[in-house]
Amino acid sequence: MAHGPAKGIGRWLFTTNHKDIGTLYLWFSFAMFLLGGFFAMVIRAELFEPGMQIVRPEFFNQMTTMHGLVMVFGAIMPAFVGLANWMIPMMIGAPDMALPRMNNLSFWILPFAFALLASTLFMEGGAPNFGWTFYAPLSTTYAPDTVNYFIFGVHIMGASSIMGSINIIATVLNMRAPGMTLMKMPMFVWTWLITAFLLIAVMPVLAGAVTMMLMDINFGTSFFDAAGGGDPVLFQHVFWFFGHPEVYIIILPAFGVISHIIPTFSRKPLFGYSSMVYATASIAFLSFIVWAHHMFMVGMPIGGELYFMYATMLIAIPTAAKVFNWVSTMFRGSLTFETPMLFAIAFVILFTIGGFTGVMVAIAPSDVQYHDSYFVVAHFHYVMVAGAVFSGTAAVYYWLPKWCGRMYDETMAKLQFWISFIGFNITFFPQHFLGLAGMPRRYADYALQFSDWNMVSSIGAFIYGSSQLLFMFIVIRAIRSGKQLSEPKTWEGAEGLEWTVATPAPYHTFTTPPEVK
Amino acid sequence: MSRRANMLFALVLAPVMSLVFSGSVLAEEAQRWALNMPKGVTPVSNAIYDIHMVIFWICVAIGIGVFAIMFYSMYAHRKSRGAVAANFHENTTAEVVWTVIPALILVVMAIPATSTLLDVYDTSEAEIDVKVTGYQWKWQYEYLGEDVAYMSELTTPESEIYNTAPKSQYYLQEVSEPLVLPVKTKVRFLITAKDVIHSWWVPDFGVKKDAIPGFVNETWTYVEEPGIYRGECAELCGKAHAFMPIVVNVLEKEEYNSWLAEKKAQVAAVRELAKKTFTKEELMVQGEAAYNRSCASCHMGNGEGIAGVFPGLKGSAIATGDINGHLDVVVNGKAGTAMQAFGGQLSEVDLAAIITYERNAWGNDTGDVVQPIDVLKFKQGQ
Known part of the structure; x- marks a missing residue:
């Protein structure tokens, strides 16, 4: 028989309910988002003016490293796993995830991973200081001893991701409602299914990379040490064989979210559903064969360089198809601009700009001038922040009413959108200029000609950062005292099984599967 | 196209620039608020700049096209203006067109990129x-x-x-x-x-x-x-x-x-200087300068290092112990750590001065003096 949640802390510790676990993931990722954001504020405060004012260079490097690690592994990835937990069973008409106990485990090991990682900040030698890409030998021979905590932290995160992915694949392939064929699945489910396969493929590669580091550091091997017959560039190949698919792991579910929100507020079905599915699959495939475009300066042979350039340029085709599909969905629709739609439109615009700079950095000869400069920093923040974070924010506004049966304050949410949008662009657009003018990334201090745009960028960062506190306030206020809703459909144009259940979504949904025509 | 391109670049990318550049345009201001990459002073840097600009303008053109349609929809197809949603959701022709055209554009981009890359890699016939x-x-x-x-x-x-x-x-x-x-x-x-x-x-x-x-x-x-x-x-x-x-x-x-x-x-x-004998004072003065240049970034000016990362030298076993051990670490470095081999980087005079300085500064006070000739002998004796 259906029953409600357990009482007290035990509900959260022992829960096997996909909605509870989704909630845990979302709150955890938001906490990490604030932590990673705090690190970013330290970085931007130090770079406000030339000269060292607030921190020492060695601590600055810890900040850039921890910002990257916490945002990628702690904030963005768990946020989308949280959304998957909440939404996939409701979208495919399943009562829960296929493997509920493993679901509990894959969440609850995460806080330990990040406790390990963050504790290094308080240890002798400090936190990891070798960049989130942790290139050897800076991360091996030359690393502080605390690198071992980082390695075990990464192992635990990897285990969590792999378990989460297995669960998603098992759920999607086995528990769809009768009649829901693969080509009738909602886009968010499709993008997550493909993402889950990517995760299972590359997380073990990351685990391999950090294990080789562990051996080099503690057990006298020389995988990445030329003096012992190893090769520092091997590290980069292994890392980016994980790292490139990783960026699609982050962005594909974001594509999925946008593919729900734009049709809803355009009151028109998604344009080119099947081409969206094929585009997603092609992007996922291409992500495995382009990794060395992150390494155009390592001295690859010309043939390798050309191959990776051409292969990388191909990614523009399916990605462009997606953008065209979203725009065509809006075309001749009946548009309204509630907050989720505002974030979704901003996503399309800013992600496209990030895509343009992506094509630019793909061109190997001109990458000579972009590589490891602020141009690259600007590029990947356009796809990661305006891509993944905007999409995640849009998702929260879009589904929050379904989750808690209460409405957020639309006026304040729109205000939050505009502050985010403006703050984001003030922060990151000038970083294109800084990079083109010759400022390398991961610099604790810089020459005087970079002063002005850095100051502008820092001001933007403080604006953008504060808009996230406003976001937290809006969400908490909605949960505690937002206007109560009871209609199954919050949004006029919303389609999908999740909008057929009661609002707020009951603790157990679809205990008997719905029929999909 | 360069000057005009640059101007347009500024106009498209940052309207705010017009405020900055109003009035007299100072060269220094222009450098401070630089928007684009330098053209540079080599054939390669010029070729890179040209590719960069071509691709930039292609992106701008595509961007204008896509965003124009989008903003048109946002204006004309608003529900508040009474727009009623159409129901189309696919169009094979359109989808084929917008797959093929980007592919052709990419080919156009790849041609100059390939020839420039071949040039970048041609290291033959250097003087x-x-x-x-x-x-x-x-x-x-x-x-x-x-x-x-x-x-x-x-x-x-x-x-x-x-x-x-x-x-x-x-x-x-x-x-x-x-x-x-x-x-x-x-x-x-x-x-x-x-x-x-x-x-x-x-x-x-x-x-x-x-x-x-x-x-x-x-x-x-x-x-x-x-x-x-x-x-x-x-x-x-x-x-x-x-x-x-x-x-x-x-x-x-x-x-x-x-x-x-x-x-x-x-x-x-x-x-030749390596054969000369210096006084302790001379070595200490030169040693302090050379230490600050080559050693202080890790071991710090006060010789205390950074806890957990770089060991301190103040009162350390190496800096106050056997001279040959000290010479060995400085000249040959220490494998598996950040300590470099300075034997090939610095002159014998600087090496001798640094070692003398490290053995007498910060209260180490061993009184030892190491002469350049000692360093030379140590190197030859290995």
Whole structure:
């Protein structure tokens, strides 16, 4: 028989309910988002003016490293796993995830991973200081001893991701409602299914990379040490064989979210559903064969360089198809601009700009001038922040009413959108200029000609950062005292099984599967 | 197209610029608020700039097209204007068109990119070979076949970095000794590193190449105008990553030749100096200067190091113990740690001065004096 949640802390510790676990993931990722954001504020405060004012260079490097690690592994990835937990069973008409106990485990090991990682900040030698890409030998021979905590932290995160992915694949392939064929699945489910396969493929590669580091550091091997017959560039190949698919792991579910929100507020079905599915699959495939475009300066042979350039340029085709599909969905629709739609439109615009700079950095000869400069920093923040974070924010506004049966304050949410949008662009657009003018990334201090745009960028960062506190306030206020809703459909144009259940979504949904025509 | 392109670039990208540039346009202002990459002074940097601009304009054109349709929909197809949603959700023709056209555009981009890349990789027929070695946190330049090699380190004082003195014009872009090259000469760089990975980047040359320990990378340049060009280390290499700039002084050919001759004489003189005996005071003065240049970034000016990362020398077993042990660590470095082998980087005089300084500063007070000749003997005795 259906029953409600357990009482007290035990509900959260022992829960096997996909909605509870989704909630845990979302709150955890938001906490990490604030932590990673705090690190970013330290970085931007130090770079406000030339000269060292607030921190020492060695601590600055810890900040850039921890910002990257916490945002990628702690904030963005768990946020989308949280959304998957909440939404996939409701979208495919399943009562829960296929493997509920493993679901509990894959969440609850995460806080330990990040406790390990963050504790290094308080240890002798400090936190990891070798960049989130942790290139050897800076991360091996030359690393502080605390690198071992980082390695075990990464192992635990990897285990969590792999378990989460297995669960998603098992759920999607086995528990769809009768009649829901693969080509009738909602886009968010499709993008997550493909993402889950990517995760299972590359997380073990990351685990391999950090294990080789562990051996080099503690057990006298020389995988990445030329003096012992190893090769520092091997590290980069292994890392980016994980790292490139990783960026699609982050962005594909974001594509999925946008593919729900734009049709809803355009009151028109998604344009080119099947081409969206094929585009997603092609992007996922291409992500495995382009990794060395992150390494155009390592001295690859010309043939390798050309191959990776051409292969990388191909990614523009399916990605462009997606953008065209979203725009065509809006075309001749009946548009309204509630907050989720505002974030979704901003996503399309800013992600496209990030895509343009992506094509630019793909061109190997001109990458000579972009590589490891602020141009690259600007590029990947356009796809990661305006891509993944905007999409995640849009998702929260879009589904929050379904989750808690209460409405957020639309006026304040729109205000939050505009502050985010403006703050984001003030922060990151000038970083294109800084990079083109010759400022390398991961610099604790810089020459005087970079002063002005850095100051502008820092001001933007403080604006953008504060808009996230406003976001937290809006969400908490909605949960505690937002206007109560009871209609199954919050949004006029919303389609999908999740909008057929009661609002707020009951603790157990679809205990008997719905029929999909 | 360059000047007009630049202007348009500024207009498209940053309308705010019009405010900044209103009134007299100062060259310095323009550099401070720079928007685009430098065209540079080599054929390669010019070719890169042209590709960059072509692709930039293609992106702008596509962007205008896509966003125009989007903004048109946002205006014309609003529900508040009474728009009723159509129901179409696919169109094979459109989908084929917008797959094929981007593919063709990519082919157009790939053609100049390929030919420029082939050019970037063509290191043949160089007249001069310079070996560039990255260290934490400085560069070494070695003129192969000329017996000339020297270190190039940041000279911006700590007082400017930590804001106790005003910053000079070339803050963080000034070095003890620049790389000197002749103009209109094909120069091949052999780039490597001794500790972690660095990356040698001079934007005006369109040259960037990773310096990787244990491997030698090749690249080249051909500078068309004499002048002083400044670059940076572009690969995160530890604490002082931002503090190991590159300065290249490009001279007319005759000037370069006389510079090289002078440099060779200097090298011989320094070698001669190694045979001289110095007083302890002389060594301490020179030692302090050399220590601050080469050692203080890790072991710190006060000799206390950084806990957990770089050991202190104040009262340390090595700096107060056996002299040969001290010589060994400084000359040969310590494998598996950040301690470099300074034997090949510094002159015997500097090595002797540094060791003497370390054994007597910060209350170490061993009273030991190490002469350059001792260092020479130690090296030869190995």
